[in-house]
Amino acid sequence: MIGRQELHEARFRDHVAIGRELRLLGWRQLPGRAASVGEARAWARRLLAGEVAEELADDAVLLLSELVTNSIVHSDSGRNPDGLVTVVLATGGGVTHCEMIDDGSATSVPVVRDLSDEDAGGRGLWMVSAMADAWGFHHDDEVGNVVWFRIGARPATAHAVSCLDATTG
Numbered sequence: 001m002i003g004r005q006e007l008h009e010a011r012f013r014d015h016v017a018i019g020r021e022l023r024l025l026g027w028r029q030l031p032g033r034a035a036s037v038g039e040a041r042a043w044a045r046r047l048l049a050g051e052v053a054e055e056l057a058d059d060a061v062l063l064l065s066e067l068v069t070n071s072i073v074h075s076d077s078g079r080n081p082d083g084l085v086t087v088v089l090a091t092g093g094g095v096t097h098c099e100m101i102d103d104g105s106a107t108s109v110p111v112v113r114d115l116s117d118e119d120a121g122g123r124g125l126w127m128v129s130a131m132a133d134a135w136g137f138h139h140d141d142e143v144g145n146v147v148w149f150r151i152g153a154r155p156a157t158a159h160a161v162s163c164l165d166a167t168t169g
Contacts (some may be wrong), residue, residue: 034103056151056152060098060151077102102145114129135147
């Protein structure tokens, strides 16, 4: 049986389908632990340097950080000792596209919560929803949950789908 890493690599290797106008910058698998949030930020910052405007890179890194945190806190990636999160970055024409792939959860799905002054957390997807030009999520039985966003999108690309949507039909 094909392993998870090989499956992800196969899905993203031929990735011109991200939206056809975007170029895959890279993808990285990280352990489902808190230290991976900082690693993902540093990796994304390096990849985006010189590719997009600094302000756009700052926003992308912030939102990516929220998605990695959510994956670790709310999915099986953070609950299982061998859990993984995968981050995908693509860019082109001033657009940055990011995906966070995790092991999914039998108890929850990604949802934007109503904000409460008393809540210390729960603002990750709210921030993604407020700041991204487009975002969404879906579940793939082989891969897990995929949450994606695009920023810097022109109106024609704001309805974009995730990489997995584009490659699976």
